[in-house]
Amino acid sequence: MGGTDQVRSTRRSPATTNGGDMWQNPEGAPKNLASDAIINLDHGDPTMYVPFWKSIGDKCTVVFKGYESLSYFSNPKNPCWFLEPKLEESIKRLHGAVGNAVTDGYSIVVGTGSSQLLQAVLYAVTSHDQANPINVVSAAPYYSSYPEIMDLVKSGLYKWGGDAHGFDKDEPYVELVTSPNNPNGVIRGAVVNRGGILVHDLAYYWPQYTPITSSLDFDVMLFTASKCTGHAGSRIGWALVKDQEVAKKMTKYMEVTTIGVSKESQLRVAKILQVVADGCKRFGSPDGxxxxxxxxxxxxxxxxILRETVKKTQMFTLPKFALQHCTYFGELTQAYPAFAWIKCKEGIEDCEKLFRGHKILTRSGRRFGSDPAFVRGSSLYIMRQHSGWSFISAGAPRNKGL
Amino acid sequence: MGGTDQVRSTRRSPATTNGGDMWQNPEGAPKNLASDAIINLDHGDPTMYVPFWKSIGDKCTVVFKGYESLSYFSNPKNPCWFLEPKLEESIKRLHGAVGNAVTDGYSIVVGTGSSQLLQAVLYAVTSHDQANPINVVSAAPYYSSYPEIMDLVKSGLYKWGGDAHGFDKDEPYVELVTSPNNPNGVIRGAVVNRGGILVHDLAYYWPQYTPITSSLDFDVMLFTASKCTGHAGSRIGWALVKDQEVAKKMTKYMEVTTIGVSKESQLRVAKILQVVADGCKRFGSPDGxxxxxxxxxxxxxxxxILRETVKKTQMFTLPKFALQHCTYFGELTQAYPAFAWIKCKEGIEDCEKLFRGHKILTRSGRRFGSDPAFVRGSSLYIMRQHSGWSFISAGAPRNKGL
Structure with missing residues (x-):
């Protein structure tokens, strides 16, 4: 969500779709690039963090014995009874160490990724007695999976209401505020501002992607390990929820739909977040x-690399981000979003088609409620040396060890 | 589902609700039982299998290093791209070794427990173009969570249609066939028989609960690790699906709702199922x-113990199960369901209330679409020595080391 990314028709190969086994190694970088390879920048698989996790040795290793974690229960004393206490503790420590969100006074609800938590929030803030489903809106360009999540089972509780900029109904609504925004990396606030329910999707509000400017304290804040530490395979998201009753209803949603969340993933992510929190204040450490x-x-x-390439091509423009004081790094920093929101120059109407013609898969601006002159390209999945961005300029040589 | 069990108002303590820490150990057996302890047989937490898993040592131990399993993808070549190949292999091996279900020609879809898979099936077999939601029915007594799952978000695709015995509409329907049935352990078939879509919930079709009489080959068959091996905390279910298109749509549901299923849980359950399959043919082995x-x-x-106790009280009756030839054990065996479907003697109208008066929490027959003269009690959560069943006879002494 905001952070996660659903895999569509291009899913058969995470990196390319030429079927070459060379590219079937999602954990590492490809060794070579065939001349007919299709580069898939459609989705954001955060395997680029693998080198870091390799470098820290066994600090994050977790072991499960056959007899452990059989029970459904993690903490019967917590209203969110399937939340592992170690994960709760690590989440609080990490937000404290980074300074990006307040946790005091908040309930934590864990989910199978943050997508499930978003659905849980919508269940929690709506009522079975409503005559009509409540509109869920988000300002365009919005995360392309929101409409699909909202309308998947034609819920009578909620429905996708489209671009928040165009929402003018005098009735209750939910507004999803994705900040930094997927696809364009922009820090955003609510746009409707008529007393609706706000859900803040903060998947990318971490120091590697954007300057941390304050410790946020919104009513409902969603995070995910997928984009925070790169552990997307674990499917762990968490919500910081101010209203205990909302947290309880979210827990109920999780209980009915999946009876909780994988204990193995929770315990592993607990360890990982703890190690990240421990390393947080050691800047420039020789241990790295x-x-x-x-x-x-x-x-x-x-x-x-991306900005240099785009400059050379003279065909595209990229968003610009102002330098801001980051409280985490203690200095002026720049935003480096996980996705690049690329606009074609005047005269090119379908940017996605242009890229596709050069065997680069991106996601059209249309999918984000925006203009087809835009595409979103993943900067997460780009390979270390063989940066997909190198191929943005049409006809760039392939298979040359770039 | 069928196998899993949602935790309701009693959830604050898995075993009892007296708040005593003595009972807050879901992985082991209680050491003592306070005189005012409330025994909770409402839900079925399969921690009773812990001693087996302790006995086998490190055979099932799994280790995850920090850099492993970051990607969303498990097998891009599989339409169910988030299914770990090792889990797929173990599932096939185990069904082959037990002989309870055919896997040749089936697609396997993994889910966050089998509850999620049931929702995925309903999404897969319905259409957004339907004018009205399709009725989902199941013969009473049915699994008490089905109605809640169906109506959770007021889907326009499907809705709970109640007891299959009473379904007489001349329109498409889905029938859930739970076999052995939760709550009563009975082997069941479809009851409507008018060409509807059948979903077989086979959570308990394993040799410890029921004689295995044939290798089943229904269109959609749901299983869960929770009841098969007792690893409920892992939240791993799987569906064997005959129609590839249905499997693809189920995968899509999982993709949108949770973007796949925890890799850690999948890999751990893969190891566990493999060890179970390996041990399958060693009967009476000194290794146990x-x-x-x-x-x-x-x-x-x-x-x-249960039958003896019930006999003594003269207040209840229990289902009887015929001896049948079990192809797994190669002999006549009896069914030993995970739940006991207990009927009060004539004149007692509310069996759940009777038990509650004696501080034993059970689930009323009403919740299963049946008569309140029945209750369902868990035989999974009963403690090893201090069997909750010992307390069925009213006023049985507590805290006596029974």
Whole structure:
């Protein structure tokens, strides 16, 4: 959500769709690039963080014995009875160490990724007695999966209401505020401002992607391990929820739909977040164990290549981000979003088609409620040396060890 | 589902609700029982299998390093792209070794427990173009969570249609066939028989609970690790699906709602199922590594205590099960269901109230679309020595080391 990314027709290969086994290694970088390879920048698989996790050795290793974690229950004393206490503790520690969100006074609800938590929030803030489903809106360009999530089972509780900019109904609504925004990396606030229910999707509000400017304290804040630490395969998201009753109803949703959340994933992510929190204040450490420092450097490098390439082509424009004081790094920093929101120059109406013609898969602006002159390209999945961005300029040589 | 069990108002303590820490150990047996303890047999937490898993040592131990399993993808070549190949292989091996379900020609879809898979099936077999939601029915007594799952978000695709026995509409329908049935352990078939879509919930079709009489080959068959091996905390279910298109749509549902299923849980359950399959043909082994043999002995012991107790009280009746030839054990065996469907003697109208008066929490027959003269009690959560069933006779002494 905001952070996660659903895989559509292109899913058969995470990196390319030429079927070459060379590309079937989602955990590592490809060794070569065939001349007919299709580069898939459609979705954001955060395997780029693998080198960091390799570098820290066994600090994050977890072991499960056959007899452990059989019960449905993690903490019967917690209203969210399937939340592992260690995960709860790590989440609080990490937000404290990063300074990006307040946790005091909040209930934590864990989910199978943050997509499930979004559905849980919608269940929690609506009522079975409503005559009509409540509109759920988000300002365009919005995360392309929101409409699909909202309308999947034609719920009578909620429905996709489209671009928040165009929402003018005098009735209750839910507004999803994705910040930094997927696809364009922009820090956003609510746009409707008529007393609706706000859900803040903060998947990317971490120091490697954007300057941390304050510790947020919105009513409902969603996060996911997928984009925070890159552990997308674990499917762990969490919600910080101010209203206990909302948290309880969210828990109920999780109880009915999946009877809780994988204990193995929770315990593993607990360990990972703890290690990240421990390394948080060690900047420039020779151990190199500040994850966000590593992440930011990597993102900065990718954006440097991307901006250089785009400049050369003279065919595209990219968003610009102002320098801001980041409370985490204690200095002026730049945003390096996980996705690049690329606009074609005047005269090219279908940017996605243009890229596809050059065997680069991106996601059309249309899918985000925006203009087809835009595409979203993943900067998460770009390979370390063989950066997909290198191929943005049409006809760039392939298979040349770039 | 069928196998899993949602936790309601009683959830604050898995075993009892007296708040005593003595009972807050879901992985082990209580050491003592306070005189005012409330015994909770409302739900079925399968921690009774812990001793088996302790006995086999490190055979099932799994280790995850920090850099493993970051990607969303498990197998891009499989339409169910988030299914770990090792889990797929173990599922096939186990069904082959037990002989309870055919896997050749079936697609396997993994879910966050089988509840999610049931929702995925309903999404897969219905259409957005339907004018009205399709009725989903199941013969009473039916699994008490089905109505709640169906109507959770007031879907326009499907709705709970109640007891299948009373379904007489001349229109499409889905019938859930739970076999062995939760709550009463009975082997069942479809009852409507008018060409509807059948979903077989086979959570308990394993040798410790019921004689295996044939290798089933229904269109959609749901299983869960929770009741098969007792690893409920892992939240792993799987569906065997004959129609590839249905499997693809189920995968889509999982993709939109949770973007796949925890890799850690999948890999751990893969190992566990593999060990169970390996031990399957070693009956009476001095190593005692035949899980189903262990499970059946334990269930048989519990049912022996239960039947003795019920006989003494003269207040209740229990279902009777015919001896049948079990192809797994190669002999005549008895059913030992995970739940006991208890009927009060004539004149007692509310069996659940009677039990509650004696501080034993059960689930009323009403919740299963049946008569309040019935209750369902869990035989999974009963403690090893301090069997909850010992307290069925009213006023049985507590805290006596029974």
């Amino acid at each position: 164990d500040n994850f966000f420092e590593f992440g930011q450097k990597m993102m900065a490098k990718r954006w440097e | 590594d035949n899980f189903f043999e262990f499970g059946q002995k334990m269930m048989a012991k519990r049912w022996e």
